[in-house]
Amino acid sequence: xxxxxxxxxxxxxxxxxxxxxxxxxxxxxxxxxxxxxxxxxxxxxxxxxxxxxxxxxxxxxxxxxxxxxxxxxxxxxxxxxxxxxxxxxxxxxxxxxxxxxxxxxxxxxxxxxxxxxxxxxxxxxxxxxxxxxxxxxxxxxxxxxxxxxxxxxxxxxxxxxxxxxxxxxxxxxxxxxxxxxxxxxxxxxxxxxxxxxxxxxxxxxxxxxxxxxxxxxxxxxxxxxxxxxxxxxxxxxxxxxxxxxxxxxxxxxxxxxxxxxxxxxxxxxxxxxxxxxxxxxxxxxxxxxxxxxxxxxxxxxxxxxxxxxxxxxxxxx
Amino acid sequence: xxxxxxxxxxxxxxxxxxxxxxxxxxxxxxxxxxxxxxxxxxxxxxxxxxxxxxxxxxxxxxxxxxxxxxxxxxxxxxxxxxxxxxxxxxxxxxxxxxxxxxxxxxxxxxxxxxxxxxxxxxxxxxxxxxxxxxxxxxxxxxxxxxxxxxxxxxxxxxxxxxxxxxxxxxxxxxxxxxxxxxxxxxxxxxxxxxxxxxxxxxxxxxxxxxxxxxxxxxxxxxxxxxxxxxxxxxxxxxxxxxxxxxxxxxxxxxxxxxxxxxxxxxxxxxxxxxxxxxxxxxxxxxxxxxxxxxxxxxx
Amino acid sequence: xxxxxxxxxxxxxxxxxxxxxxxxxxxxxxxxxxxxxxxxxxxxxxxxxxxxxxxxxxxxxxxxxxxxxxxxxxxxxxxxxxxxxxxxxxxxxxxxxxxxxxxxxxxxxxxxxxxxxxxxxxxxxxxxxxxxxxxxxxxxxxxxxxxxxxxxxxxxxxxxxxxxxxxxxxxxxxxxxxxxxxxxxxxxxxxxxxxxxxxxxxxxxxxxxxxxxxxxxxxxxxxxxxxxxxxxxxxxxxxxxxxxxxxxxxx
Numbered sequence: 001x002x003x004x005x006x007x008x009x010x011x012x013x014x015x016x017x018x019x020x021x022x023x024x025x026x027x028x029x030x031x032x033x034x035x036x037x038x039x040x041x042x043x044x045x046x047x048x049x050x051x052x053x054x055x056x057x058x059x060x061x062x063x064x065x066x067x068x069x070x071x072x073x074x075x076x077x078x079x080x081x082x083x084x085x086x087x088x089x090x091x092x093x094x095x096x097x098x099x100x101x102x103x104x105x106x107x108x109x110x111x112x113x114x115x116x117x118x119x120x121x122x123x124x125x126x127x128x129x130x131x132x133x134x135x136x137x138x139x140x141x142x143x144x145x146x147x148x149x150x151x152x153x154x155x156x157x158x159x160x161x162x163x164x165x166x167x168x169x170x171x172x173x174x175x176x177x178x179x180x181x182x183x184x185x186x187x188x189x190x191x192x193x194x195x196x197x198x199x200x201x202x203x204x205x206x207x208x209x210x211x212x213x214x215x216x217x218x219x220x221x222x223x224x225x226x227x228x229x230x231x232x233x234x235x236x237x238x239x240x241x242x243x244x245x246x247x248x249x250x251x252x253x254x255x256x257x258x259x260x261x262x263x264x265x266x267x268x269x270x271x272x273x274x275x276x277x278x279x280x281x282x283x284x285x286x287x288x289x290x291x292x293x294x295x296x297x298x299x300x301x302x303x304x305x306x307x308x309x310x311x312x313x314x315x316x317x
Numbered sequence: 318x319x320x321x322x323x324x325x326x327x328x329x330x331x332x333x334x335x336x337x338x339x340x341x342x343x344x345x346x347x348x349x350x351x352x353x354x355x356x357x358x359x360x361x362x363x364x365x366x367x368x369x370x371x372x373x374x375x376x377x378x379x380x381x382x383x384x385x386x387x388x389x390x391x392x393x394x395x396x397x398x399x400x401x402x403x404x405x406x407x408x409x410x411x412x413x414x415x416x417x418x419x420x421x422x423x424x425x426x427x428x429x430x431x432x433x434x435x436x437x438x439x440x441x442x443x444x445x446x447x448x449x450x451x452x453x454x455x456x457x458x459x460x461x462x463x464x465x466x467x468x469x470x471x472x473x474x475x476x477x478x479x480x481x482x483x484x485x486x487x488x489x490x491x492x493x494x495x496x497x498x499x500x501x502x503x504x505x506x507x508x509x510x511x512x513x514x515x516x517x518x519x520x521x522x523x524x525x526x527x528x529x530x531x532x533x534x535x536x537x538x539x540x541x542x543x544x545x546x547x548x549x550x551x552x553x554x555x556x557x558x559x560x561x562x563x564x565x566x567x568x569x570x571x572x573x574x575x576x577x578x579x580x581x582x583x584x585x586x587x588x589x590x591x592x593x594x595x596x597x598x599x600x601x602x603x604x605x606x607x608x609x610x611x612x613x614x615x616x
Numbered sequence: 617x618x619x620x621x622x623x624x625x626x627x628x629x630x631x632x633x634x635x636x637x638x639x640x641x642x643x644x645x646x647x648x649x650x651x652x653x654x655x656x657x658x659x660x661x662x663x664x665x666x667x668x669x670x671x672x673x674x675x676x677x678x679x680x681x682x683x684x685x686x687x688x689x690x691x692x693x694x695x696x697x698x699x700x701x702x703x704x705x706x707x708x709x710x711x712x713x714x715x716x717x718x719x720x721x722x723x724x725x726x727x728x729x730x731x732x733x734x735x736x737x738x739x740x741x742x743x744x745x746x747x748x749x750x751x752x753x754x755x756x757x758x759x760x761x762x763x764x765x766x767x768x769x770x771x772x773x774x775x776x777x778x779x780x781x782x783x784x785x786x787x788x789x790x791x792x793x794x795x796x797x798x799x800x801x802x803x804x805x806x807x808x809x810x811x812x813x814x815x816x817x818x819x820x821x822x823x824x825x826x827x828x829x830x831x832x833x834x835x836x837x838x839x840x841x842x843x844x845x846x847x848x849x850x851x852x853x854x855x856x857x858x859x860x861x862x863x864x865x866x867x
Contacts, residue, residue, distance in 0.1 A: 024413035095340030123540030207700030239441025299439035
């Protein structure tokens with residue numbers, strides 16, 4: 001009899017515990033759905049007022065009637081900074097990953113990889129502080145003048161009045177490039193390590209040099225994974241807020257030169273959200289909506305690519 | 318024709334592989350520079366007053382009298398309270414969610430929950446801030462809370478929790494999946510009920526991985542800035558609980574980063590030093606714990 | 617000595633602390649196929665991997681001794697050049713998954729350069745014909761090499777090795793991962809190939825050695841036990857050890 005009693009209690013516990021886990025799983029599902037609802041609802045006044053023109057509007061003026069808000073400057077800022085970050089960060093990360101995965105001896109590989117990954121543990125705001133006090137002055141005194149001297153003929157590197165503070169699209173891009181290094185590098189490293197030795201040997205046996213064997217073997221084999229890693233880094237860069245806010249210069253004017261101060265979707269929200277009146281806040285939330293859409297798109301693409309990488313891995317292993 | 322071509326290929330190989338080595342050095346340089354500047358600028362700020370006092374409220378050093386440096390006592394307290402409350406919400410929910418994803422993977426909610434948890438981790442944290450602000454703003458509009466509580470420690474803690482939940486759930490799931498099925502079957506075959514099998518056997522076999530994941534999520538929450546900027550606000554005054562504007566170390570760093578006053582800038586660097594050291598210790602510790610638990614068994 | 621394409625003198629190889637190849641000396645004549653047999657772990661794979669210096673690309677692996685190709689020590693030469701002259705086919709087909717069928721065969725030619733487009737085309741077709749794959753792939757040269765079957769992939773690897781016109785072809789258990797029909801095709805192929813280029817093939821399959829090789833060497837525990845014309849080795853082995861192995865008493 002006591003056994004039956006115990007079993008009943010156990011079954012009740014089983015059921016209660018089961019419901020707790022179901023509630024937690026339901027939370028996982030509900031949160032993003034609620035997020036989309038709330039964000040869309042809060043952006044609604046701006047969505048209604050400005051329509052699709054919001055995406056291409058250049059002006060952000062909460063003061064003079066007619067009050068006008070447009071997102072294009074910030075969309076461009078986000079895309080510019082994150083793409084330049086990729087252009088700088090991807091070659092570095094891949095080079096580093098190749099060194100760590102293919103060239104470094106075992107005793108060197110693990111500790112160096114761990115230190116590179118530690119970069120991911122540094123809070124964004126500390127990157128920002130470092131950027132503000134180390135990188136921005138360095139850009140102002142050294143990098144920007146150097147680039148202007150040799151590349152100044154191109155409008156991308158033109159110096160304008162007000163563009164000599166060192167806080168600029170380019171500076172924010174460099175900070176972002178540094179911040180996405182650990183992400184891209186660790187995912188690429190894993191993709192490279194997953195390449196079977198037979199691929200390296202196939203190239204070596206044809207008389208390839210060590211670099212050629214790396215290019216034909218691991219780099220080709222892992223290219224989907226590396227591409228996925230880069231897209232993942234792009235997603236990170238687009239959503240990054242504090243470090244960009246502190247180094248991008250915070251100008252609502254459209255940046256034509258990389259030395260110009262600019263603004264990204266996230267930095268605009270961070271700077272203005274606290275003291276915005278209702279309509280401007282709705283417009284800022286709409287910026288958040290655009291940012292979310294962009295990063296979701298990028299993240300889904302990255303995930304699909306990384307998944308297809310594991311599939312290729314299985315068919316040729 | 319041949320020999321020069323071969324030499325060129327060898328030279329190219331040497332140069333490109335050398336550049337890969339240079340890339341590693343370039344990747345290590347920022348971390349070294351960040352640590353160096355945090356120590357150089359922040360170490361001087363770490364005095365007893367740093368932990369015991371609050372920042373001087375408003376002070377212009379150009380007006381004669383030297384400004385007191387003060388400390389970041391309530392920002393430290395704020396960060397601890399925010400992270401503690403966020404963990405209180407997120408860890409149970411996340412771990413239970415992870416258990417569902419791993420142990421009830423065949424049930425209908427598992428696939429959408431896993432997918433949406435992944436989607437959620439990809440959403441920029443500032444958007445999470447906008448979202449949670451929106452929730453509390455709605456509460457205030459409905460009259461459920463005072464409109465002064467929209468920006469408060471509670472809002473901030475919820476924002477941090479929302480960031481943590483999917484991360485904890487996914488890392489917990491991964492950790493539980495490492496436990497061999499045979500262990501579950503052995504326990505169930507003994508007639509041990511499922512919940513007890515999961516809680517006592519599976520969870521305890523995977524506790525190292527689960528705790529590490531939880532710890533990393535807590536660390537990440539401690540370093541978050543953007544959502545707190547929108548939800549928890551900032552004050553240099555004394556705080557009483559989480560019901561009002563609640564300062565935190567990351568937001569303090571941001572607020573004090575500009576302005577150009579030596580005293581507050583020094584506080585920002587001191588806070589950055591503390592924050593970075595905490596993050597590095599937790600991150601290295603978690604890594605070592607993981608390696609000790611799983612390093613020997615894998616491969 | 618003089619007619620031998622490859623001469624190995626006192627070759628030793630280590631893998632970490634394992635002394636995998638112990639003081640082996642032997643030679644491989646031109647226009648012959650030589651099989652190297654022995655139980656698994658006897659060092660036969662390591663041995664041929666020393667001949668094109670691919671052994672040393674593994675971590676903690678090293679080799680000592682002399683390997684002469686036409687009288688010149690390969691260990692004194694540039695390894696990339698040696699590996700071009702001494703082609704290799706591996707246990708499992710290792711096509712380049714991101715390249716087309718054509719691209720795989722042309723890969724080595726493009727590495728070394730100095731070939732015109734037409735020359736590359738000609739050599740690719742020639743190699744695919746030599747490896748008896750041409751008829752099966754001539755309509756889909758630009759498709760991914762991954763969609764070929766395992767046996768076709770292995771013949772593609774042979775074509776890839778032949779395209780750079782090697783002077784010697786090493787094969788490391790080339791049929792061990794293949795079905796019997798594909799295996800038979802590879803064996804026919806080896807039989808034809810040896811007239812153009814000396815073939816050194818490692819196999820644990822004695823029937824295979826008997827079918828394709830002119831001469832057979834028996835390795836045991838890293839040492840060369842015996843080398844003889846294939847028939848003699850299988851019918852009248854000089855060593856007791858060889859006899860017990862080929863009669864199936866161990867291995």
